[in-house]
Amino acid sequence: MLRRRWQRRAGDRLRACRDALYGWTAQRLVVKQAALGLPSYLYLFDHGYPSADAAGLKGFHGSGLPFVFGTLAQTPPHWPKIPATDSEAALSAAMLGYWSSCDSEYMRSVSTRQAHAGYRGRGQADYGLHFQ
DSSP, rough: OOOHHHHHHHHOOOOOOOHHHHHHHHHHHHHHHHHTTTTOOOOEEEEOHHHHTTTTOTTTTTHHHHHHHHHHOOOOTOOOOOOOOOOOHHHHHHHHHHHTTTTSSHHHHHHHHHSTTTBBBBTSSSSSSEOO
């Protein structure tokens, strides 16, 4: 029991370090880019699906890539299988739309970007996108 408790705490510490390192770095980069007047986008992909959740991999690093590129059915052999559902396809279509429009003149307009499906630009409360 003591060993399990220690392992759980060690895992909690590692997750806290990982989140602080990657999360803080991403936020700092967006803040610095925005301060220079450059387009700055931030997102958190925290979406889970049954096979990833069962493996303890909810929102793992890189798990958003099949959604961004619309390749839900073409993942590597050991990747948790993404279910072929309407909701997964809709999320993928939305993410593909965000990424393909980020460099367009459409997204460079702050007022348009803010109106774009709830996106808030840097400097506003809860800026960025959170995919769940």
